[in-house]
Amino acid sequence: MIILPRLYLLIITLFLCEFVYAQNENLSDYYLIQRKYENRLENDSTVVPLVNVFIKKAKSEKNYEKLFLGYKDALLFSPDPSIKLKYADSVISVARLTKDESMLSNAYMNKGVVYYFNLKQYNLALDQYLIAYKLGENGKDLFHKNRLRYHIGIVKSYIGYYKEALTEFKAANQFFEGQTKLDIHPNLMFNYQRGYYNSLHQMAICYRNLGNFKAADSIVTLGLMETYKNVDYRQEYAYFQKEKGINRYYQNDFRKAVSMLNGSIGPLVAVDDFATLSIIFSYVGKAELKIGNTDKAINYFKKVDSIFNKHTFMVPELRSMYEVLINYYRTKGQQDDAIYYTQQLVKADKKINKDFLYLSSNVHREYDAKKLLKEQSKSIRDKHLTLFIAVLLFLIGLIFIIFRTIHKRRKSKLSTFSKEENDMKGNHRIEIDKETEMHILGRLDEFEKKHEFTQEGISLKELAGKFEISHSYLSQVINEHKGVPFKRYMIELKIGYITEKLLNDSKYLKYTTEALSKECGIPSRSNFSKWFFEINGIRPTTFIKNRSETLEIPQEKHQIS
Template identity: 45%
Template sequence: MFLTIRYRHYIFILLIFLNRPLFAQKERYSDYYLIKRQYENLPENDSTALPLVKEYIDKAKTEKSYSKLVEGYKDGILYSACRNDKLNFSDSAIWAAKLAKDDNLIGRAYLTKGTVYYFNFKKYKLALDEFLIAYEYSKKNDDPYYKNKVAYLLGVVKSYIGHYDEALVLLKQTNTFFRTESGKVMHPNLRYGNIRGYYNSLHQMAVCYRNLGRPKSTDSLTNIGLSLTIGDKDFRQEYGYFLKEKGIHQFSAGDYRNSINSLKNAIASMASVNDFAWVTVCYSYIGKSYMEMGDMNNAMGYFQKVDSVFQKHDFILPELRKNYELLIDHYKRKGEYKKELYYTKELLKADRVIGRDFVYLSSKIHREYDTNALLEGKSRLEKRIAAGIWIIWVLASLAVILGIIMFFRLRTEKKISEKYKLLEQKILTGRNLDGKDERTKADHKLDIERKKVDELLHRLKDFEEKLAFLESGLTLHKLAAKFGTNYRYLSHVVNEYRGINFNKYLTELRIGYITDKLYNDKKYLHYKIEILAEECGIASRNNFSELFRDINGIRPTDFIKKRLEDIAEAENASE
């Protein structure tokens, strides 16, 4: 990403955005210039520059030169080694920009703070809040380069937090702009920024397409990026990003050796910046590649590198959560309970961070281990390690637990068998299986003509006998329309003559039909639950299972299992 470049590049380009010539003639011998030239060639994060930066800031405060004050605070961000100090300086830059009453300065100050959150903290939600403010201010700015810079950052952050479609809208815009601008004749430094913007927009689009499950689009953009950046020392970092995507594609294609090679080279290409987010992604896929090749030692080593980054920066991407599950499973199989406990605790911590920083994506993650299971595992492991000498008691406790489980399982099996037998009797005797109430009432008092009632009862009987209730999506209103009557009349007749409301009536007919099929036609026993639901006109698998249990007292899966057992037993007895 072209805001994950070294801060010196960022500040340099930002000065261009501000239309402030880097070596303005009128400032060449000013006091501000004389102070700045003493530290401006120091490397970023070199805190030895800070006393001089403070001198610059103090002078700007004394002279109430708020634009210079903003510049001083931004220098503080550049040379501070501590990220919390960077954040404090960025707050001060916003304060100074507001004193200057300059919308341009204010917007750029918010952009700078968002950059600190994005680059130094990897706190994308916080960065997004700042970038949105900068985006509003950018609308008042006539500089298209700056506008696209802000749009790019918004797109990047949106992609990180899972809003890929929204991100793509912004990234396609910036990709087009920077590609067009990079082909124009302009100052080399500004052209460099445009090219970098184009490459990084291209890369981030590839990331979005990958997460949206569109590999062809990802591969196309990745190949374009690789062809443009390979061998170019000025864009070695960008080459690393595209190489990362190539390595992920190779992993997905099962080309594990080449995936490892690509990802390792990608890490080397990104070494000039501390972009630990993408480095951890590379570690993860390298580890998974080794794992697929059966090299568990190397695999676990790379998963542990992901954990090391997490420990250092309190940051983890949602897609890396699976690493901890793999580590836990590995050490559980090896019986190394201390390591299993450690990574269980780490996964609990990772879940808290993911839930805090990636709210939208957190709900979409498939978790092999949920929080309750992890807490139970953590407690179990802590007790096992602390009380190793009491292993016999632990085993005895496990035996008791297993006994309880077996007891409850046998009791459950007994209940299922009893309910199955009751249902079987109903099927064999034909009692109420189709859901109809066989009782008749001669003295119903309805505000409907007797002739109309008889007509509706006749239609209902025909409806039942012709299995018309199997039609999917059938409702009271639809059936009334088919009968050519008022839906209220139909509802009253069903209530009075079937003894239940229409929805219950329809459900019992459908469940009765499919239950009869399951019992009498063996082929139905091999259908998936989804197919059984469709066969009887019920749209949802879950809804079907719940309705089947409510009416028959047993889940469809249990009924099928018991029926198959009965059939097998009967066939064995006949041999």
């Protein structure tokens, strides 16, 4: 009587074991493929055939989640950046099929990383990051959010917003460090550890550029200690060694700087980090110059120029070496070389200015402003949560008043600022033939090239009259092709024009805010300051101060006639 229940129990147990084993066997097919390459180094092309087996299986089974992972692995192990971009697009396509916004956000961020790390095309990288940010804003994947925050910080650091970048890096670093203290899978631990070291490295860069060498040196020393002789983090060790060398340069220990900087080169050549190599070569060149080894310095500066020619990578701290090269060849009487490097300096300035205008405007408008509003909203909710019941009736009355006021203001503002935009909403879109549309775009292009937008007070109807077209047609074309209403279009043209003048013509740095607003056709100084900050993310006075300090120009203000 006792044997029978035991027999049943044995049969049930064997059945369950077989069922679980069958499930594990089915699931492990992908794992068995991935296990063959999961510990291989990034950009190892010999792994790609194995990854293709993984991808083929996922395709045949229409397993989009596995296909997503397969394409991400292919992106990781393909050494050619152009192939990486193709796989990045495949990751995005598969993510769309899953209809999972968090996966799609992750896919766009990965494409941004290719643009940033492999191609150093910061404008294109930022575009992908901002799409990823919008898609993942309400997601729960904290690793993805902090990784994205890190990359937004990279863009801010690149355009010189070191204080803002430092805030992003500190937050990401705190998260990654916290995760490294947990008992998790080795692969996850590796990702968190790299996130911790990379954000630590970027914090050191920010502190250095902010002039806080003590904080930078402290971070670098910590990074070197933690990554020393660790084969998994050779690249990270090289980054800290590079920063240590730069700090030695600023401490006037030039020979030690050369030694440490040269020691960091190998691992970074292995991953083709040409951007960091440019920084290293420039500082080795400057250190050799201080030591008195001019010919060695020139050779290192030429390496930076070679990278600029190949990858169009340029940051403000590299441009001064062109002045050294120009003077060097002028002194030697080699005018052709001096002219060549003068032309390179012009190209470098153009690249820096173009990147600054695009990146500063977009990172402020699409990331900082929205993030600030979200944080303010959360702060207000948290602050009033405990007082909610006591002040409920008061808040209801207050909210009613506020909404009524806002409604009136918005109604007034919309009627004066963008009436033409409202006319085109819903079913009011006007059908414009292609020939007319192209004619309007041509006139707008001419209008922009001749800087006619700097005329004060020009209205939509006046411009339409000048173009001899309907103002409704002009309004619709501007909305659809410029992406903004007419008045916003005019503001962006004016601010873009004066920003470019401030970057490229030093005489404008001596103008007062009132003179600058007049120059670009904005009659109100306060509106000019407000719109300049809104578009560039920095006050015009601060912008002028920073630019003047960079060019070493005394700030002597004057008006224009």
